[in-house]
Amino acid sequence: MNWIVVACIFVAGLVVRDVNPAEITAGGFIDETICRTADLAEIHRKFALELYKEVSASEGANKNVVLSPAIVNMGLSMLFMGATNDTKKAMTEALYLKHFYEMNEEKHEIACIFNEYRNIDSNSPLTLELASKLFADSTLTLDETFLTLTGLFGSKMEKVDLHNDTESARNHINNWVYKNTGNRIEELFPSGTLNSLTRLVLASAIYFKGTWKEPFTTLKNGSFDISENETTTVTYMSEKLNTRYIYDSEYDIELAELPYKSLPGDLQVSMILIPSYYTFDYLATEQQWTSGYLHKAINKLMAKEPETVRVKMPKFEIFGDYDMKPHLSAMGFEKIFQPGVANFYGINGQRDLFVDSAVHKAFLKVDEKGSEAAGAFGASVGFLSLPPQVVLHKPFHYILYEKTTETFLFMGRVMNPNL
Template sequence: MKFFLYLCLSASLLCTVVFSHHGGEHDDEHTDHTDDHKHDHGDHKHGDHSGHHKNHGHHGKGKHDSYHHVHFNESTACHKIAPYNAQFAFKFYKQVADSKPSENIFFSPVSISTAFAMLSLGAKSKTQDEILEGLSFNRSEITKEDVHSGFQHLHHVLNDPNSELQLDSGNALFIDTKLKLLQTFLDDVKRNYESEAFSSDFTNSDETKKQINSYVDKKTNGKIPELLSSVDRDTILFLINWIYFRGKWEIPFEEKYTSEGDFHVDENTVVKVPFMRRTGMYNALLSENVTVVQIPYKGNTSALFILPKEGKLGYIEQNLEKSAIKKWKSKFHRMSLNLALPKFSISTTLNLKEQFNKLGVTQVFSDAADLSGITDQAKLKVSGAIHKAALSVDEKGTEAAAATVLEIMPMSLPPTVTFDKPFVCVIYNKETHSTLFMGRIVNPVAA
């Protein structure tokens, strides 16, 4: 019998509040970057494996006590993988944008890359090659060891408790009690991805679903209460990645200035949206084809809001890549703006199996899959991978701001920039050169 491994990615970003989760039903047919766990689950530890992985609990801000402040240079491990992660992020964005030309899209490239890189530890031969190449890693330029050490370092930096970056991320394996994983795989995923491991009785699908949903609910502070709606009895392994970002604007918007306005979805559709408004100093580019405004969060993370001129959305998206953003940023001016940004919440779902097939990653989803690095007890293939993501933008974030910030403003009347038609958003961490989230907002009030 062919048994199934299921990739469940969960990602949440708050405050902007953003949260995202990944999961999905079993398929029976089965079928660059820009400058750019909290407490243990406690239940159902993977006791059947002597080498099971269990993180030792994150404390304080929900990050690991053993993390230390990291100094960077050009050979830093996470910087070695950054160009490839950037290439994947923009390539993946353009592919999704092409397939959904008039819909909201939103996803976490770093979450998707982390999950598939971790999966590649258990893949062999062509299956492994396809996964790494699908993630844009050039095997003639970077070794597998550098790939995994890069993700290991990235995880440490993003979870550094000494950083102002309000982010937690992690990985987990839920393993059927009758399945014994290879110790080398367990060791590798713990060392490189700090993955926790838990035993589950997949014959009791309701209990397994409850166990996994409870774990993810806790890790995402209740933002993803139900990752899974069902668990197929043929599934024997769940691989979960989660990232939870509680970003706080460096300078918040004031709620008293938020007021309703028109958002032009297309030439025939106008919806009412609350617009956050603030006059202040921003790094921005106002050009013939596009307006780009950078809004910083605390902790070396910023959001780029990219507003194409009328009729230029497709052109901007097709040319959206690291070099384009670098060029825009080189033309930034520190200027005073009357900024109006929609206050909104959206959620989107991506079928990663479908998208990765387009990237040439096909074998891992087929009966020809070689995942023998995970277990020698059963023939595995990935039955599905669904990425569910949500974005919510508000004035302050998850915590009220109490600081007073003084800005020196020019005497001249500042220009007004209103994000009142479809725009693109890129949220990136400068310290690691990592894109955390990307999206296109076509309709801020769409479900």
């Protein structure tokens, strides 16, 4: 029995096998004119939140979390292109695609939402780069339909000698990941992760770098409350910004938007801040969230006119390194990891492949200039009407939100900015 190793660095979707060549552009991508992103965006948001809640609960209440549900989704969606029978059915449900398939005849179009992320002018101050690649052992012959379908994600195949020279192949794959994540993700596959039985590695990467539309100009050290009994000293950024802020009493949630610079026609990416001023029970709070709940709250935020908001938040840099196998198994993907049960006949025309490991690393840096990925509220009214304030002096949640597709690129929480 041979092994498929799946690597997901930071999002993806789902696709089907039957492709009409007329709907594929010369670059290998699906024609944007037939892409219906609204249904796909809802699917992506559901997957993103469930993945986050699963990982967050497993990490415990005291750890920072940074994930790119988008790139994990993309890697799984590419793998789905080769799934058949019960494995395909299980992945369809786990990726929330069952209803989409019932409503859309052209099932392969799920790849098109990732091509929306590539809609950035070369002169844009915003950087969002997606990359994916299949690294196949020199002895493995991949099905042409599988190569065509994974090509819809912009992926190409490269032959490597996984069987006879595993260590050189591992270093080569890790170098590809390093280069495609802005030199931020090293050693995605540690020594021993791949072996002579490995036949295929699917690697997906995302790199984001953005500059605040309005940068922070004031930096000052201050106290950050990690818990009721523990504090740490952090560097705070503070500024009076022209941006959006809401308190939604229906959902008892506060949100503030920090937009990144971009050109007209580019993607529109913002960091959504979600303070939690009145509780340290963050796991209980986030486990109550649903994708529909968050989406409705964010829509209310985006519908507001920008206003003057005083924002004070810590600088932070966090790194996440996750073994995704137990998390994905808990989400309904367990069949893909079971030899003799997994059916990836569509990859090579045989039933001798299963997924041995799935890994995910993510990096996020936030400072006064912007982000690279790698609390109290007070408003008083007297003779003057003071602007709302967002002061993040306690742990908080964040979402890197793409407004055109209405999807979550990254999400997580900051429990301790100094970790």
